[in-house]
Amino acid sequence: AQSVSQHNHHVILSEAASLELGCNYSYGGTVNLFWYVQYPGQHLQLLLKYFSGDPLVKGIKGFEAEFIKSKFSFNLRKPSVQWSDTAEYFCAVGVYGGSQGNLIFGKGTKLSVKP
C-alpha cells in the first residue's frame, strides 16, 4: 500500500529562518504530489502541487517544493519564514490511475515561527 512519511512532527523556527520540510512517499508509479497547509482553526488549503513537467514547483506565499523522483521525495521549502507561516503542513500523494483516485496524507508537520 502507498504511504507518505513526513520526517518532522514539530519544527520551531525564528522569523527569517529558512524552512525545509521533508516528505517521502512509497509508490513506484506515476504520482501527483501536493502540499496543503492548515492555519490554526482553519481548514486545509492547497499550497502547491506537482503533476508533471518542471520538478521545482512554486506555490503561494513564497513556498516551493522539489520533486526528486529517484528519492521519492517532495520536500517543501521557504527561504525566509514569517510568523504568519505558523501552521500545520501536510504532504499528500495521489497515484495515477489509482483505483480510488484518492489522496494519501502524511501525518503532518507542525511549524511554529517565533517572532
Next chain:
Amino acid sequence: DADVTQTPRNRITKTGKRIMLECSQTKGHDRMYWYRQDPGLGLRLIYYSFDVKDINKGEISDGYSVSRQAQAKFSLSLESAIPNQTALYFCATSDPTSGYTDTQYFGPGTRLTVL
C-alpha cells in the same frame, strides 16, 4: 460564499447517540470525501464517492455510514457514537482529471465530541 460547507461546525453528543454530519458543495464536482483528523495522525479517509451512485469505503469506515443525496450533498452518519470518534471531520471535493488525482478542496470542518 464558501464552496464547500459543513454543518454543524461543532457538536457535542453522548455515547450511543446517532449523529449526522452534512456537507454541501457548489463547485460542481463529482467526487466527494469524508476524512477525520486526529492530532499526530493526519487525515484518514472514511468514505468517498465518485458520483451519486458510487460509494466506497476508505481506510477507517467501521462505525460510519454515508449517503450521497445529490451531486452536491454528501452526509456522514455515526450510527451509535463512541468516545474514540471524537475528532475533527472534514469533507472534501475534487474533479477528476484524466486519471490523475486532482486537487481536493476542503470544507471548514466539524468538531465532534462524544462524551
